[in-house]
Amino acid sequence: MSAATDALEVTGIGKQYRRLFGRGSNWALRDCTFRVPAGRVAALVGPNGAGKTTLLTMLAGLLTPTEGSAQIGGRPVAAGRSRGGEGRVSFVAQDKPLYRQLQVATMLEVAARFNHVWDPSRAARWLERFEIPLDRPCGRLSGGQQAQVAFAIALGSCPSVLLLDEPLSNLDPLARREVTQELLTEAADTGMTVLLSTHVVAELGGVTDHLVLLADGALLVDDAVDDILGSHRYYVGPRSTAPPVPGEVVRASHTDHQSTFLLRVPPPLEPPAVAAPWTSREMTLEDFVLTQLETKRANSRRAA
Numbered sequence: 033m034s035a036a037t038d039a040l041e042v043t044g045i046g047k048q049y050r051r052l053f054g055r056g057s058n059w060a061l062r063d064c065t066f067r068v069p070a071g072r073v074a075a076l077v078g079p080n081g082a083g084k085t086t087l088l089t090m091l092a093g094l095l096t097p098t099e100g101s102a103q104i105g106g107r108p109v110a111a112g113r114s115r116g117g118e119g120r121v122s123f124v125a126q127d128k129p130l131y132r133q134l135q136v137a138t139m140l141e142v143a144a145r146f147n148h149v150w151d152p153s154r155a156a157r158w159l160e161r162f163e164i165p166l167d168r169p170c171g172r173l174s175g176g177q178q179a180q181v182a183f184a185i186a187l188g189s190c191p192s193v194l195l196l197d198e199p200l201s202n203l204d205p206l207a208r209r210e211v212t213q214e215l216l217t218e219a220a221d222t223g224m225t226v227l228l229s230t231h232v233v234a235e236l237g238g239v240t241d242h243l244v245l246l247a248d249g250a251l252l253v254d255d256a257v258d259d260i261l262g263s264h265r266y267y268v269g270p271r272s273t274a275p276p277v278p279g280e281v282v283r284a285s286h287t288d289h290q291s292t293f294l295l296r297v298p299p300p301l302e303p304p305a306v307a308a309p310w311t312s313r314e315m316t317l318e319d320f321v322l323t324q325l326e327t328k329r330a331n332s333r334r335a336a
């Protein structure tokens with residue numbers, strides 16, 4: 033994949049926060065390098081405190097990196113500098129700031145004045161899709177409805193890259209699925225790239241096509257979801273010290289009578305079929321994320 037087709041290019045980025053009390057500082061994120069191709073919906077996943085918000089805030093140009101740099105649409109991100117053209121970015125933070133006393137329709141008018149590129153129909157379509165009342169003050173909407181207004185404003189500004197910090201956290205399960213599917217449609221229709229942080233990995237299957245996994249302020253995985261899922265498979269059979277087919281053992285677990293192996297076969301090879309009594313099944317994205325995090329934790333404990 034050439035750099036020209038990458039909407040987001042992050043090189044060695046890191047952030048060190050000063051401690052408020054006492055001396056010294058903490059690295060929230062270190063040496064993070066990854067790319068997200070244009071038009072993808074990428075999930076930014078990691079445990080609490082992994083550095084997701086810090087990364088998104090730097091990509092939005094609201095926080096200066098301590099090290100490294102980022103490019104959006106081929107142009108460097110610089111804190112405090114507004115962007116236009118191909119590198120236009122919208123960021124929806126966790127606390128979605130809306131004027132509580134303003135009606136939704138008036139809030140959109142205010143947003144239109146703040147954005148030099150604005151598509152009123154795109155914002156209106158999103159609100160209509162999610163049945164948000166335009167005449168209600170924002171402060172009298174539910175948390176999930178307020179989130180929808182924030183998404184509508186972000187989309188109305190026609191970003192080439194949309195950064196969302198835990199967009200699904202206020203939404204019910206049905207709304208979560210609808211929002212992720214609509215974002216996928218928006219990305220497919222407009223070429224917009226989405227990077228969204230989330231803890232709800234189980235609901236990302238079929239929606240995100242790229243995974244960026246952080247843990248303890250470091251990048252653990254940066255890969256296409258199809259490649260991840262296509263190269264891993266579970267094998268379950270009688271208790272055994274070795275898997276029934278060749279491949280890298282990512283994880284093995286055993287009971288008295290049964291063994292389960294998660295195997296990785298790097299693309300372009302397909303994970304092999306298996307003969308009875310062994311059975312095999314696909315791995316989910318949630319399985320993959322949990323396995324990576326467990327392995328990382330076990331390695332850290334061993335090294336300590």
Ligand SMILES: Nc1ncnc2c1ncn2[C@@H]1O[C@H](COP(=O)(O)OP(=O)(O)OP(=O)(O)O)[C@@H](O)[C@H]1O
Pocket residue numbers: 049050051058059060078079080081082083084085086087
């Ligand atoms: N302003 C700040 N000053 C000092 N430390 C900070 C600051 N903001 C974040 N941190 C620390 O940086 C680390 C990463 O925080 P960050 O909010 O980026 O994580 P996160 O992955 O978004 O977490 P969560 O999933 O809980 O939202 C944490 O250890 C956090 O305590």
